[in-house]
Amino acid sequence: MAAPAIVVVEDENSLRSDMVEYLRNCGFEAMGARTGAELDELLTNRPASVIILDVNLPDEDGFKIAARLRDTHGVGIIMVTARSSSVDRIVGLEIGADAYLIKPVELRELEAQVKSLLRRLSERAAEAPSALAPSSELSGGESNDEGRWTLDSTEWALTSPTGVRIGLTSMEMKLTGLLAGQARKPATRDQISQALYSRRWNPEDRSIDTVVGRLRHKVEASIGAAAPLKSVHGVGYVFSAPIRVLGGQVG
Structure with a gap:
């Protein structure tokens, strides 16, 4: 070796x-x-x-x-x-x-x-x-929506598997849309900064953490449980649950 x-x-x-x-x-x-x-x-x-x-x-x-x-x-x-x-x-x-x-x-x-x-x-x-491996629900073909979150890009809303609907701000919508498109793989801080602010990530800028923290708090307050928005050490963030996007690409 x-x-x-x-x-x-x-x-x-x-x-x-x-x-x-x-x-x-x-x-x-x-x-x-x-x-x-x-x-x-x-x-x-x-x-x-x-x-x-x-x-x-x-x-x-x-x-x-x-x-x-x-x-x-x-x-x-x-x-x-x-x-x-x-x-x-x-x-x-x-x-x-x-x-x-x-x-x-x-x-x-x-x-x-x-x-x-x-x-x-x-x-x-x-x-x-x-x-971080994608589940069979995300690999194509017919799938069961049970346990899946839904992001509606026309209504700017995130709906939990139990049907709780959470309204999102513009920044929260962009962040969730990016993470949803990652198929349960982490997005880097630079990817997030580009999606939210159209600029490279500055290590001294805490605005990403502010948006993530606000979204996590909103979701947890709405569903009464931990949000599937996880930090990946040294990389960025991941939406760790299955999620589908309605209404077309977020951007």
Whole structure:
């Protein structure tokens, strides 16, 4: 079995070399990159399991790289930075980073974080097919509507399987329409931002979470149960129940 591939993205040469050498001695296939561009080049040739990412890089902000990786690669991300601010740490974790280490980095702690993250990624991969796989109701052909939600794009309403009708705002309609079209697969934050605001997602912008939170609260208050609107760590959101759209495409 091949060793997990780890990429250390750090512009400080000595620190990058130390981390790469240490991780190789731990049995990992470790590689180094100085910039975001070098990271992209590495990933085109060799998929990685974990990215160890410095926040302050010469060509691209580490937070932006982390957000981009979450949209395009299913990797674990460990942020490494000299910034000790809780705000920076929270931003990193909200973007989808799995861990956040402060320099100077203790190499044994880094090793422990990498091993712990690899275990979580393995567990997450094992759970994903059953949690997100489309049901037979969504795979085409005749289907039974029992247990299915309905989104009416002409009436701007979401109806629960028990018949509870919930009126939606314009933003809530766009969000639900996007998630309905994903066939119970998660939509990334960037996809949601494009659908709602016609712009790329900004990691510091909490407007998506506000819309999601408002919709979730409205649904739960109406049906008296948990809404099938779930957060997928490091990715975005998913409507986890079967849903059909009436009245044509939402947009």
